[in-house]
Amino acid sequence: MQKYTVAIVEDHLLLSQAIGNIVDSFDEFEVICLCNNGKELIDKFSDSNKNITPDIILMDINMPIMNGIETTEWLTKHHSDAKVLALSVEDDEITILKMLRAGAKGYLLKDTEKSILEHALLEVIKNGFYHTRDVTNILMNSISGEQKSIQLKEKELIFIKYACTEMTYKEIADKMFLSPKTIDGYRQVLFEKLGVKNRIGLAMYAIRNKIFTP
Amino acid sequence: MQKYTVAIVEDHLLLSQAIGNIVDSFDEFEVICLCNNGKELIDKFSDSNKNITPDIILMDINMPIMNGIETTEWLTKHHSDAKVLALSVEDDEITILKMLRAGAKGYLLKDTEKSILEHALLEVIKNGFYHTRDVTNILMNSISGEQKSIQLKEKELIFIKYACTEMTYKEIADKMFLSPKTIDGYRQVLFEKLGVKNRIGLAMYAIRNKIFTP
DNA sequence: TTAAAAAAGGGGGAAAACCCTTATTTTTTA
DNA sequence: TAAAAAATAAGGGTTTTCCCCCTTTTTTAA
Numbered sequence: 001m002q003k004y005t006v007a008i009v010e011d012h013l014l015l016s017q018a019i020g021n022i023v024d025s026f027d028e029f030e031v032i033c034l035c036n037n038g039k040e041l042i043d044k045f046s047d048s049n050k051n052i053t054p055d056i057i058l059m060d061i062n063m064p065i066m067n068g069i070e071t072t073e074w075l076t077k078h079h080s081d082a083k084v085l086a087l088s089v090e091d092d093e094i095t096i097l098k099m100l101r102a103g104a105k106g107y108l109l110k111d112t113e114k115s116i117l118e119h120a121l122l123e124v125i126k127n128g129f130y131h132t133r134d135v136t137n138i139l140m141n142s143i144s145g146e147q148k149s150i151q152l153k154e155k156e157l158i159f160i161k162y163a164c165t166e167m168t169y170k171e172i173a174d175k176m177f178l179s180p181k182t183i184d185g186y187r188q189v190l191f192e193k194l195g196v197k198n199r200i201g202l203a204m205y206a207i208r209n210k211i212f213t214p
Numbered sequence: 215m216q217k218y219t220v221a222i223v224e225d226h227l228l229l230s231q232a233i234g235n236i237v238d239s240f241d242e243f244e245v246i247c248l249c250n251n252g253k254e255l256i257d258k259f260s261d262s263n264k265n266i267t268p269d270i271i272l273m274d275i276n277m278p279i280m281n282g283i284e285t286t287e288w289l290t291k292h293h294s295d296a297k298v299l300a301l302s303v304e305d306d307e308i309t310i311l312k313m314l315r316a317g318a319k320g321y322l323l324k325d326t327e328k329s330i331l332e333h334a335l336l337e338v339i340k341n342g343f344y345h346t347r348d349v350t351n352i353l354m355n356s357i358s359g360e361q362k363s364i365q366l367k368e369k370e371l372i373f374i375k376y377a378c379t380e381m382t383y384k385e386i387a388d389k390m391f392l393s394p395k396t397i398d399g400y401r402q403v404l405f406e407k408l409g410v411k412n413r414i415g416l417a418m419y420a421i422r423n424k425i426f427t428p
Numbered sequence: 429t430t431a432a433a434a435a436a437g438g439g440g441g442a443a444a445a446c447c448c449t450t451a452t453t454t455t456t457t458a
Numbered sequence: 459t460a461a462a463a464a465a466t467a468a469g470g471g472t473t474t475t476c477c478c479c480c481t482t483t484t485t486t487a488a
Contacts, residue, residue, distance in 0.1 A: 011325065012303060012323070012324040012325045013324075013325050013326060013327055014233070014236070014301075014322075014324050014325065014326050014327070014328065014331060015229065015232070015324050017236065017327075017328055018229070018232030018233055018235065018236050019228070019232055021232065021235050021236065022228070022231065022232050022235065025235075087228075089226060108228075109226070110226040110227075110228050110229050111225065111226045111227050111228065112227060112228050113227055113228070113231075114228065114231055117228060155435090163414075164414065164418065165414065165418075166410065166411045166412055166414055166415045168473085168474065168475090169474075169475070170474080178436070178437085179436070179437050179438080180437090181436080181437045181438055181439090182435075182436045182437055184437090184438095184475090184476080184477085185435080185436070185437080186435095186436095187475085187476080188476080188477075188478095191476085191477095196380065197380045197476095198380055198444090198475080198476075199413075199414060199475075199476095200377075200378065200379065200380055200413060200414070200417055201380045203414055203417060203418075204378065204379075204417075204428050207421065207428045208428050214418050214421045214422050367465095369465085382443090382444065382445090383444075383445070384444080392465095392466075392467090393466070393467050393468080394467090395466080395467045395468055395469090396465075396466050396467055398445090398446080398447085398467085398468095399465080399466070399467075400465095401445085401446080402446080402447070402448090405446090405447095411446095412445080412446075412474090413445075413446095
């Protein structure tokens with residue numbers, strides 16, 4: 001029997017080996033490729049000599065150099081037939097949505113059973129997607145909940161990052177070559193948009209939404 | 215041959231199974247127990263009926279209910295012969311030091327090879343400890359660098375957590391049944407102690423040092 | 429090409445944050 | 459138990475933040 005081929009993209013060596021073992025233990029699958037980050041996978045896809053085309057890609061999200069979201073976006077764009085199954089510890093809605101929007105066919109938490117992993121792999125091969133109840137719920141919420149993801153402008157993103165530092169607004173204004181009064185406006189708009197009351201609220205929003213990493 | 219027994223404490227099912235497989239594949243070791251968090255392990259230790267005493271405990275750090283540091287502290291206190299080998303993705307100095315101070319015999323990143331894990335397990339059994347070069351360097355720095363870990367008082371910890379919220383200092387004072395002027399003092403002392411300039415600096419310190427989780 | 433919208437900037441003022449100094453009260457310890 | 463240390467609190471500032479309401483400039487779209 002021809003087995004389905006799997007590539008694993010995961011920066012933690014012990015984990016990629018361990019997950020690889022599990023996948024290899026499934027009758028229908030074999031691991032053909034371990035990558036430490038998205039860049040490595042893309043290099044292999046791009047290198048016509050190697051020409052690997054796994055049936056399915058198990059993708060971590062937090063990785064150095066090129067993370068899972070960026071990598072999945074690239075794959076969706078350049079190899080639209082690639083099937084990415086996200087496998088991460090991140091259970092926050094924002095990350096999951098970002099990953100699904102990037103084109104992942106499914107999202108598994110690392111907190112799942114072997115058997116679920118096997119089932120998910122098969123489903124993605126057969127039906128093109130697999131979602132757990134948790135992820136489905138999040139999807140539903142995100143659709144029903146109007147459009148919760150607030151779109152921030154480029155300048156606002158820069159400003160909010162500076163707001164997470166010890167700089168005064170005056171200093172931020174200087175850095176951004178804007179008048180302190182303009183910064184005053186930015187702040188006011190963001191307070192309104194994000195529903196926060198002061199600079200601490202702004203900073204916490206930035207951190208929770210991964211705009212700023214402490 | 216009698217194998218050494220291993221308990222694995224790790225909240226992510228897939229990972230604990232995967233790591234379990236790897237450990238079982240080592241000639242000298244067998245996994246006798248998988249726990250989802252520290253509490254489960256402690257319950258098993260405390261329950262005289264079960265009376266498990268693994269030769270070595272592979273301990274994750276980030277876990278719900280009871281994390282790796284708290285669990286290791288408990289073990290060091292109540293079962294001083296227990297050998298804990300930390301296995302985590304956290305590579306920041308603060309976490310590593312906390313874990314070692316709690317009594318861990320070694321600290322492995324999840325970014326290590328199988329063979330290193332096997333070697334580390336053996337070393338901890340034989341010599342009582344194992345440290346990679348990275349961890350040793352961190353230990354050296356922490357010793358040479360005077361005593362970098364700043365000790366915060368209980369009230370200061372409570373205050374710094376409130377300072378990460380949108381409450382005004384006046385509101386914090388009310389919550390803590392103290393005069394706003396006392397809070398004024400707390401802030402001043404902490405600014406000095408932590409080398410920060412304003413409330414944002416305070417909040418970022420709290421987050422970086424895991425005093426507050428956004 | 430003009431109207432509308434968005435971005436940038438300003439005046440002025442109240443509230444909160446920040447800073448320094450000093451004074452009680454409570455706790456620790458020599 | 460007296461002296462030292464720490465916690466609590468106050469007085470009296472300055473600076474920064476926050477919040478209105480308003481004008482000018484630039485960009486977008488009808």
